[in-house]
Amino acid sequence: MTASSSADYIGIQECRGCHEDAAASYGASLHGQKGFTQKSDHACEACHGPGGDHAAAGGDASTITSFSKKTRSAGNAACLQCHEQGAVMHFAGGIHDARKVSCTDCHRIHHPGQGAELLKATDEIALCLTCHHTMRSDLMKASHHPMREGKMTCSDCHNPHGSTTDALVAGDSINDKCYECHAEKRGPFLWDHVPAREDCTHCHDPHGSNHQRLLNARVPYLCQRCHSEPRHPGTLYDASNVNTRAIYNRACLNCHATVHGSNHPSGQTFMR
Amino acid sequence: MKTTRAFWALLVMVLLALSLCAQEQDPQVTGEAAIGANEVNAKDGEAARFTEYREIPDGLAFSLFDIRLKSADYYLGLKAEDAGQSDERYDLAYNRYGKFRLDYRWDRIPHNFSTGAVTPYTEASPGVWTLPDGLQSQLQGILGDNGTNLPLAMDVLSDALTNAHGTPLGLERRRQELDVDYSLSTPMTLSLNYQNESKEGYRAIGAPLGFGNVIELPETVDQNTRQGEIKLTYSQKNMSMDFGIAPSKFENSVSRMLWDNPYRLTDQASPGELTYLLGNGSGTGQMALAPDNEAAKYFFNGSFKVLKTTRIRASLSYTQLTQDADLLPYTVNTGLEGAYAGALSAPREAADLGADITNAALTLHSALTRSLALNAGYKYYDYDDSSKALSIPGHAILDQNWVDEPVDIGFLGYTRESYYANLAWTVWNFTTIEGGYKSRTMERERADLNEGKNTENTLYLAAITDPLDWLSFRGTYSISDREWSLENGGNAVYPVRNDALFAFRRYHEAERAREELTLDLTLMPMDNLGLSFVYLTALNNYEQSQYGLESDDHRSFSFDANYTLGKHNFYAFYATEENKGLQSARKTTLPPLDVISNDPLNDWTAILVDDTTTYGGGLDLAFMNDRLHLDLSYSHSKTDGKPLLTSPAGGNPDAAITFTEGLDSTEYTVAKAQLIYKFNDRLKMSIGQWYEEYTLDDIFRSDIAVDMVHEGYAFYLGASDPDYKYLVSFVQLIYSW
Structure with missing residues (x-):
């Protein structure tokens, strides 16, 4: 190893003299490829700083940037x-x-x-x-x-x-991200469902759910968290209603199938 | 057929790789190929869910072919996974270092729903579902115009359903994506992304006719989405910016669905405005499916190091959404022309809908001193409707009745704003304390009417410390309070007409108090042992909502452990989680049907709890000087859906009858054992078995019937979600070079 002056770059060949394994694996890594010399031709020293002092001090660890000691x-x-x-x-x-x-x-x-x-x-x-x-x-x-x-x-x-x-989230909003794969939900629709337009996660948990279609809760109860209009939306669906269309299978969605939004002139309740 | 396709795909890849090899003097060639065979044994019959997003071939499988060429100037990778299968994937990566990079992926993603669905309908053309005229005519004859002889008609229909034929329910996405980066000069890169994704197949959809007749049908899906991005990046030492355009186009080849009414062949206006008897109304129903739409986004991002330790970042984008699909008529029921002469016409030719989205964000990060950092930011997101106004004179309900109810369709708009600031103070080299404040507002309007503004203020505190090499801890606590500007007036009561439910709130805008706590402890008491614990709570209290969602709480605790002993590795995990929602409502009194009751005896409450426990572990034991490995793994996840329904006695409903069975209770277990033997550095073989079991315990879904004509005037596809038990034996040869 040749002595070098302070703050001198010494090059990877010098580093290799003592750090053979590190230099070899660096050379095999993406960072060690030819094209990256366009960004920096200092190889090891691009991150660890000039190695001149380090080499001159015979490898004194205090004279080189060592990330194990850095925050x-x-x-x-x-x-x-x-x-x-x-x-x-x-x-x-x-x-x-x-x-x-x-x-x-x-x-x-x-x-x-x-x-x-x-x-x-x-x-x-x-x-x-x-x-x-x-x-x-x-x-x-x-x-x-x-x-x-x-x-x-x-x-x-x-x-x-x-x-x-x-x-x-890697998008301007949660919905904008969801629409990348679910563009059919993007609309805009003649009749937009307000919470769906604002934020898909009002109703869905994208990470997983025990309920169908990644829903946050079981329908019809999920829908009834917002809907309590007269007639069936305000009805309690308990064990006495097991065989009714309002709760069986997809419950509300048996009829309100276009719940994300409808483009039908008569689709204001998302049944068309 | 599948084998042939896989063979050709692999052959093309090999030839391409060899031709590139021949052009280079000294390419370094590495790679891996895996071929094997499975024996798939369904213990309780076939289940689509087992292959929901994948194919497990019963027989030969080309699991992997991966070849990588590397020289001083470039890298080329060709990879085929599950070649020839319905979940096959091919990747091509080329990188001329520092100059040019290309990635191309082609991926098939199945989404299988059911193997047992049946329907009496036939698809006459895409999206048009017909029944034999004879059946419709027969039932219409039995019922007449007044729904007479209903039990007999239902018996006839029920009999007809026994002859229903199988129909596939599943989708397939075919996705290709191209990414190209070209370095024009050292600081400037031009990037191109292009995606083309088709989605085809059938999925179940509800297609109602009348107020009592649910019909479940296969929805024909034939959709395509093309999207891309062109971006120019300029990056120097103290600044970086990029700008570009990202267009997207969605096209649906089947934009409407038509289906026959089983109870009626010829059209007729249903006599009652809000009542429907089987046999009344339309001979056909029509539904609008997802319309074609387009989006174009223009964006700019920049990061500027304005001082040595201060960065400012700005992001700005403008997106135009347009949807101009042809509109359908109000109804296809010719019988409704008498009620409204234009009932068979569309309100206008095309939708002419759109929205402009403006997104802007500005953030600041500054290390004020060596131990003090400041972060601050502002974000603005505006969804502004730009649709052409549309007024309609009324609408057809389920193609049965015409309702004269003029409406100016109220298009949506909203504006979200948020700003935050926090200070992070590094107390010692190993401890940082952070405190901050965040405020968010959400202002909505519909048809130019202000629907109020939510303001949510959040205070948060975090501590991060790693005082010892083997110990680190992260903890955060936040408390939020969300208010609503219209609490005491305007549209605050929702639905407005339900005066009795004065404290009913839609939970996405209701006043809310929220607390969140996260504690994360990581220990490495020995070099070969790692332990990690996470406790997390998120409690939402909708304090002003006496009806609707009142509280929604999440609690979880999880634990991970890893242990290494020589060449042997062990791991284990455990997590328990509770999601609990409390909601209330009041039933309509009888009569009148259209008025919410004033009597608190008609209140009801539902407490829905989903308890999930997940645990598992595995080990990798190495023998014979690392030539033989035994891998064992096990995982189990169980969710108990626990509903508790209550209502006071003497009301309507009378004391609620809660469910004795679970709601969406599921269980999923996977156990795997394999032996891997390395013949040499290049060749190894694995042999083993894996067992997978899924159960669903749901009072409604566990056994979906086809025929519910008598109970609910409804019939379904019988697309059940059955339990399954699969045992898969496999052997695989893996060769690397």
Whole structure:
């Protein structure tokens, strides 16, 4: 190892002299590829800072930026030097940053991780579940999005790096996100159902439910939380009504089938 | 057929990979392929739910073919999963490092609902469901115009339903997506995304005729959504911004459904305005299905480092929604022309509906000092209706009656605003305390009438600490109070005409007190042991609502553990969760039917509780110097749906009769055992079995009948959601290179 002056960049070859494994795995990772030299040609030192002093001091750990000794925020700042754009634009100050989740809690930098995202876990859902335990129960419920079948992942709806929408939803609003796959519900309709137009989660739990169609509660009771008009909406459907159309099968939705909105001139009660 | 398609797909991928290999001097080729066979054994008969979103082939399965080529300049990945199956997926990824990136995915997603559905209807053309004229004519003859001989007519219909034929109920999405990034220069990237998704098949839908006649039919689905995004990103050290356009177009080939009335062949006006007798009314019903619609979004996002430790981010978007599908006529019942001459016409040719959505957000993040950070933000979201006004003279109820009730259709609009500010103080290097305030408003209008404004203020406090390498804790507490500007007037009482229910509120706008608490503790007492505990509550109290939803509470506790012993791994998880809602209402008194009772004896209350317990675990034991692995896993999730219905004795209803069986109680268990033997570094084999069991205990859904003609004047597809037990044995060879 050659002696270098303070704040000098020494290059990955010098690093490799002592940190052979780290340099090799870095070279195999996405960060180590040729194209990234356009962003920075300092390789290891792009994140760890100039290694001149470190090399001159014979590898003294105090003379190099070592993330194991840095706060999580400082570690994140190193990543954000290059990555604070696009989907990661809102990370700083976002809920994951505020709760001290660091980039390396989810991503593996040195070693080739899973896919282009360098994720630490074998699949993204498993990674999210390490903190969001309760979602595991939701995913196992009878009514669920095709997540446990591998057709969707958390980031199809959420941006873990930050969002200006609540719950890190990757869209301008919850509904705007839902319409990406459920464009048939987008309308606008001649007769819009008010709560559906405002927020799909008024009635649905997208993470999973034991009720049909990801509903928050069993119909007809879900509907009766807002509807108590005369006649059948205000009626109590108890065990004496088991074989009535108002509660059997899909209950209210047996007749009010176009509940998200109707485009029929006579569809104001969503039966057409 | 499936095997042939899979073969060709894989062959194309291999040839493409080989041709690219040949062009490069020194590509590094890695990959993995898995082929195997399953024996699927349905213990209690076939169930669509087992294959709801997937296919488990009984026989040969090409589970995976994944080849990756890597050179100094580029990366190419070709991946096929479940080739030839109804849930197959293909991915192509190409990355010329730092210059060009392309990802293409093609995915099939089945959504199977039922294998046992039956219907007496025939689909004459897409969305048009017919019955034999003879049956309609026979029943019309029995019933006449006044619903006479009803029991006999129902018997005849009931007999006819026994001859109903099977009908498929399931959808399939075919989705392709292309992502391209092209770096025009170091700071500038052009991105393109394009998606095309078709959805085809049948799903169950309620198609009522009259007030008493529920008919469940297959809805024909043939829809397509195309959407994309073109974005230009410019990124420098202290700033980044992007802007672009994202159009979307939804098209529905079957935009209306027509179906025959089993009780009537020829049209007739039902004599009573709000009554319906079987045999009255229309010979056919018509329903509008999802209309074609379009959206176009224009957006800008920017992040600017205005000071060394201060960033400002701005997001702005404008979206135009348009829906101009042809409108259907008020009714297809020719008998209603007498009541309104234009009943068989549409109120206007096309919908001419639209909305403008404006979204703007501004956030600030600043490290004021080394230990103090400030976050603040503002968000504005406005949904502004731009539809052409439409007044209608009345409407047809269920194609049976015409009601003269002129209405100016009240299109919706709302504006959401929120702002927040919080301070995070790092007390020691390992502890941060954060306190903040958030305010949200929601202002609604309908047909230019102000429907009031919600204001919700939230205070929150969070503490995050990791004082030791093996201990970290996160805790947050928030308290919110939501008010409604129209509590004492205007449209505050909903429905307005129900004066007796003066304190009935729609829960999405009702006054609400909310508390949330999250406690998250992670321990690593040993290098090879990790423990994690999470406790979470969210309590919603609709304090001004004496009717409607009064409270809605969620509580959960969960626990995860991981343990490693040498090459052996163990894990376990447990979660318990309670969702509890309390709601009240008052039944209509008799008579008159259209007035809510003033008598509190007619009140009723429902407490609905969903208790969910989930637990499981697994182990991965390594033997023979890591050549042999035994994997065992088990998971179980059970939800008890517990309804408690009450009402005072002496009213209407009299003392409520609560259910003795569960409501939507479900249970799902998966147990899996497999042995994996590594012959060498490249080849391994797995062999094992997995067992899956699902049960549904629901007083209404567990056994959906086809024929309820006598009880409810209704008939269904019999699309039940049956319990299942499956045992799948499998063997798989996995080769990697």
